[in-house]
Amino acid sequence: xxxxxxxxxxxxxxxxxxxxxxxxxxxxxxxxxxxxxxxxxxxxxxxxxxxxxxxxxxxxxxxxxxxxxxxxxxxxxxxxxxxxxxxxxxxxxxxxxxxxxxxxxxxxxxxxxxxxxxxxxxxxxxxxxxxxxxxxxxxxxxxxxxxxxxxxxxxxxxxxxxxxxxxxxxxxxxxxxxxxxxxxxxxxxxxxxxxxxxxxxxxxxxxxxxxxxxxxxxxxxxxxxxxxxxxxxxxxxxxxxxxxxxxxxxxxxxxx
Ligand code: CIR
Numbered sequence: 001x002x003x004x005x006x007x008x009x010x011x012x013x014x015x016x017x018x019x020x021x022x023x024x025x026x027x028x029x030x031x032x033x034x035x036x037x038x039x040x041x042x043x044x045x046x047x048x049x050x051x052x053x054x055x056x057x058x059x060x061x062x063x064x065x066x067x068x069x070x071x072x073x074x075x076x077x078x079x080x081x082x083x084x085x086x087x088x089x090x091x092x093x094x095x096x097x098x099x100x101x102x103x104x105x106x107x108x109x110x111x112x113x114x115x116x117x118x119x120x121x122x123x124x125x126x127x128x129x130x131x132x133x134x135x136x137x138x139x140x141x142x143x144x145x146x147x148x149x150x151x152x153x154x155x156x157x158x159x160x161x162x163x164x165x166x167x168x169x170x171x172x173x174x175x176x177x178x179x180x181x182x183x184x185x186x187x188x189x190x191x192x193x194x195x196x197x198x199x200x201x202x203x204x205x206x207x208x209x210x211x212x213x214x215x216x217x218x219x220x221x222x223x224x225x226x227x228x229x230x231x232x233x234x235x236x237x238x239x240x241x242x243x244x245x246x247x248x249x250x251x252x253x254x255x256x
Pocket of ligand 1: 017114161245248
């Protein structure tokens with residue numbers, strides 16, 4: 001079933017990235033690039049054709065390509081990112097998606113980052129966060145409702161994006177930090193909690209037959225594996241200093 005994984009080169013200016021919750025720490029772009037290469041390799045191992053877009057010093061956060069679009073089988077929604085410094089990243093991603101999906105665009109005053117959108121089957125949870133507002137959530141709802149998707153607005157607290165707090169790891173199974181989500185909003189789903197010593201471990205990249213997951217969180221990795229899921233560990237520590245995790249670094253475009 002795979003398809004294409006769109007990724008983007010780590011910018012030479014990564015150290016000037018946006019930061020919301022973390023203090024600025026030195027970032028080694030060479031290490032970040034090497035780790036990113038291993039991540040791309042993990043995508044290729046899973047059968048995806050990796051299409052890596054170029055980046056430049058004017059777009060420090062552009063490796064976090066997930067925030068630029070929300071890809072469904074029927075269409076892709078090109079976002080209007082919440083951080084103004086990131087709006088220059090949009091056009092290259094839209095160009096890359098254009099051959100594969102019909103495109104729709106979020107219009108002002110809407111702002112939304114792809115990291116706030118958790119799509120599981122026909123349920124689309126969208127976090128209202130410092131990056132994503134109700135205007136954009138309404139636009140996404142109007143685009144998706146005719147296609148049979150149900151958009152559910154949820155609150156994001158104590159973390160950057162909804163997917164910092166909760167991601168899917170199997171068809172009806174979520175991985176979450178219970179302190180950062182309203183469990184009621186996800187009542188229809190089975191949830192694996194992160195290990196309490198690993199609060200930032202809720203971001204996992206579920207591909208069709210495996211879960212790509214950071215080596216920084218071995219205890220939570222054990223919890224995922226104990227559900228019978230195949231876990232592919234990757235070291236994502238350098239990009240974590242820029243508040244990025246594993247879902248952020250790709251846009252998965254399934255082959256139809
Ligand atoms: C930002 O603040 O926008 C970047 N430094 C990190 C974005 C991470 N993206 C994501 O979680 N989807």
